Amino acid sequence: MGADEEPDVAGRRFDVADAAPVLLDAQGLVTGWTRHAERLLGYPAPEVVGKQLADLLTGADAERVPEVLERCRVDGGWAGLLTARCKGGPATRLMVRVTAAEESRGPSRWLALLSEVTGGQGWDMSRTVLEQMVKGSPIGIAIVDTDLRFVWSNEALARYGGAPAEERLGLRLADVQPGLDTAAIEEQMRRVLATGEPVTGYEHVGRVRAAPLRETAHMMSFTRLEDEHGRPMGVYYTVVDISERRRAQQRLALLDRAGEQIGRSLDLIRTAQELADVAVPALADFVAVDLLEDILHGGEPAGPPAPGQEAVTLRRAAHRSVSPDVPEAVVELGHVASYRPGSAPVRCLATGRSLREERLDPAGRPWAADASGSREATFGELAVHSAMVVPLRARGVTLGITTFYRRHRPESFDADDLSLAEDFVSRAAVCLDNARRYTRERQAALVLQRSLLPHRLPDLDAVDVAACYRPADELTGLGGDWYDLIPLSGARVALVVGEVPGHGIDAAAAMGRLRTAVRTLAALDLPPEEVLAHLDDLVAPRPVRQEGGEAGIEGVDCAQSVGSGCVYVVYDPVDGRCAMAAAGHPAPAVVLPDGTVYFVELPQGPPLGAGGPPFESVEMVIPEGSTLALHTDGLLAEGRHRAGQTDRSRLRQALRQAAPSLDVRCGALVDALAPIRPHDDVALLMARTKRLSGRQVAGWELPRDPAAVADARRTACRQLTDWGLDELAFTTELVVSELVTNAIRYAGGPIRLRLIRERALVCEVFDGGATAPHLRHPRATDEGGRGLLLVSQLTQRWGTRFVPDGKIIWAEQPLAGAEA
Incomplete structure (x- = not known):
């Protein structure tokens, strides 16, 4: 190596005046020693020349010498930190740069430039400048060599866990942060060393030594450091703690999920279960939702419990655990949860404020027991260590409580967890209150509907009858389907089935008015087509001046009935004659005594109040023992049939099934064709004809x-x-x-x-x-x-x-x- 080349080679990283040159042969044997090297390590030339470089290093670094020499032969050089033994003094940390020393003759040799890390002007000066630049930075910064061993780090990095900066030197990340998933981080470093492409925005989640009970999230960026020849010298990386940001994102995600998944129905129990499902496992290991008894029936909740009350009883509406068998549940679903005086749930109900227990007494008694008191357990037996109680409050009314427990994850609930729980529990409380109000309105409509339907069908010599009514589910609400059996003169009987469009109390009230009108017209002994004609005239909207009302409210009384359907059948048991007419309603089906099923070819009139051609009736003779089946659209509205089956084919197949009685047959027919909670009301009236002798x-x-x-x-x-x-x-x-x-x-x-x-x-x-x-x-x-x-x-x-x-x-x- 020429004298004019040596400063150019080393000057970029070292000051030649400060670096101590040492010559090595191809096997790492010291062949040349300088006065500067003697001043740096204390050994005179006779004691060093002829010895292996490994003899001058401490144990761990001495074992690395063969790897360093191999790297030199492959890459043409090497740079990194080594710890040398000083004569008569402590070990010294050296920055070592090895490069080829080419000669015109003789074997290849290596030139090693040694510089003390704590002194000199080369790398150490850069380190000093870096420390001044990043001393007050909250970002953790570190440099590792090509062996992924720490060369330098700032003080901020120590706050993320591990050893201080001076203790990290020469160690790998796994040595500093045992238990951390360092393999994934080092994999990123190796990829950067191999490709030279930086990695930014890499997120790593785990538990560090500084916070072993809580997961932390770090965002890391990696950049390769190269020498003047473009060869990798190490990796420079930064670390930013994004734990709080990640928790905030998780909280927002949980709130978004709560908004999407809670309140998708108007069923109280289902809404309570949706609340528990959202909170587990995102926030807690076990969640229980207990509601006041009156709430489940749509009633107004009673006031808060009195301070001296012996016990407070709620009803377990929902619970969820990370364990499939829910081992934490002392109270089963639907059972009574009894809370002791002075317990956290009772205080929460009385004050309407949330409570949090960071650490529970393992020997403490639980807050709830089932109605019989057959199972009680301590918190230690339930393996829970932290709990929160949040009241379900909506519109100033307390509906119940939600309890959150942790048993598997080691961290306790903190203030942020409580705030998060209060946020989505308050949303769930509004949904529960909406469901409660809907339950109350639906029950009122159902009571009205039931009161307007026949309480008991009369016993007649003309027909044996059975009827079934199934209200719509909670989403669509109660409708206005109805049926009736009206005795007429001459031992005859009128069979009527109808439906009013819409849902709720208005539909039920319109149904009651329509049924009353049909009974009034039936008392006049009118033919079926005339009954429907009078009904159509009654339902048809009228101008305001005819109604005697005010502008803008015409048709208020009859608007709900417009579009109603009705089928009216008159059967005479003397001669078996049957006359019928329909207004926008399915034609009846007839089951003959031999089991043959056919549908009456009945001219369809327009729905009531819609206007159109006059109604027509048909008359036929039905054999004794035949069964008439009158039904509303809801019976065939559900698409549960097989491919290729029509509505009539489904009904025909169901009507062919034998049954011990007409009541059983009627119920079985509805069960076969309609779900438990149909989307539309279902009304079915079946009549087996008889003849007078x-x-x-x-x-x-x-x-x-x-x-x-x-x-x-x-x-x-x-x-x-x-x-x-x-x-x-x-x-x-x-x-x-x-x-x-x-x-x-x-x-x-x-x-x-x-x-x-x-x-x-x-x-x-x-x-x-x-x-x-x-x-x-x-x-x-x-x-x-x-x-x-x-x-x-x-x-x-x-x-x-x-x-x-x-x-x-x-x-x-x-x-x-x-x-x-």
Whole structure:
């Protein structure tokens, strides 16, 4: 090496005047020693020349000499820290730079430049400048050599754990931070050394020695240091503590997740479980949600517990644990959680403020026990060491409490954890209060709906009936589906099923009005198409001036009913005739006695109030023992059928299933076609038809002769004697006499008398007239007009029914022992 090259080679890192040159042969044997080297280490040349370089170094660094020489042969040089033994003094830390010493003849040799780390102007001067630059920096900075051993670090790095700067020299990261996942960090350093591409923004999460109970997060950046020839000398890296930022991000993520996952339904229990699911394992190892008893039923919560109260009982609504079997749960779901006086949950309920226990007494008694007190445990047995209690408060009302426990993770709950818990528990409390209010409204609507539906279907000789109603789920709310069974004159019966659009109390109220209107129209004995026509006129919106209301509120009473559907069926058990009409509603299905199922080809009229063509009816004869199935759209609204199946094919298949009774069959049909909580209301009315026997019906043709009245009375009395109803003979004679006399006197065409014995005695007189008689209240001086008045006074009910070729005047008398 020329003299003019040596400063150029070493001057960039060392001052030649300060560095001590030493010559080595290819095997690391000292072949040349200088006065500067003697002043630096204290050895004269005779004691050093001929010895191995390793003999001058401490044990750990002496073992590295073969690796250093191999690196020199591969890379043409090496630079790093070595610790040398000084004669008569302590070991000295040296910055060593090895480069090739080329000669024109002879074997290859190495030139080693030694510089004391604590003195000189080369690397040490750079270190001094760096220390002055980063002395007050909060960023940890370090330099490692190509063996990933610390060459230099600042004081800030020590705050992240590990040894002080002077104790790190020559050590690797694993030696300074035992237990830390250093393999991933060193992998980044090796990649930077190999590729020369810096790595920025690398995040490392773990537990360091300075904070063993809490995870810390560091952001690191790595840059390769090179010599003047571009060869790697080491890695310069920085460390920034981002633990707080990461916790803040986790808190925001947890709050976002709570906003997305809590309150997705209006079910109290489900909402409480969503709260527990969000908090585990992100915040706690075990979470329990206990609600006041009144809350679960939609009621207003009672006031806070009195200070002297013996115990406070709540209902366990939800809990969640990191362990699948939930070993921390002393109280099972749905059971009563009883809290002792003075316990943290009781204080939390009484004050409405959260409580936090960083460290629980392992021998302390738990806060809750089940209703029977069969299981109690200490905190030590439950393996929990830290707890929080947060009240569920919304709109100034306390709904219950949420308790958080930690048992697996070593860190205790801190103030930030409590603040985070309060944030998303308050959100959950609003959702729970919304669910509570909805539960209250839904129960009120359900009570109204149930009160407006038939409490008990009457027992009739015409049909055996069964009905099933299933309200919609909590998301869509209660609807306005309904059904009814209405006894008509002449032992006939009307079967009605309908639905009102919308949900909630308004729909239930509209359903009640519509059902009342149907019953009123049914009492007029109108044909099915006329009943629907009158309903349509009742529901159709009217102008404000016709309603007598104010501007802007027209149709308030009837708007909910517009678009309603209804099917009206009249069945006559005397001859098995069945007439029906529909308004925007599915046609009934008929199950014949042999099991054959078919759907009535019923002309579909428009929904009520929508306007359109007039309603049409169909009439047919149904065999005795057939079953009529009337249902709303909700029965077939759920898509649970197999591919290729239509709604009617599903219903047909379900109707073919046998059952021991009509009630069982009705329930099984709904279970097969609709879920437990359907999206729309489901109403199903099934009626098995019966026929009146020949001994229950008697009829006679009467001539248009006043003398026929006496014959009609005698004939009726003989029939009553055959039926064993002699006690009704007097009234029946009077009714027959009055009705037949009126037909002969005022009507034209043939006259027929018919008696029907079912649960009442029905007397019918048919004539060809088109005018209905009217009940009069004659004055004392009037000589006539008292016939129908007597009939109305002596019978249970009477009326007029129009048929295509005339009219029928009828009257009913209760049988002996029958209810009025």
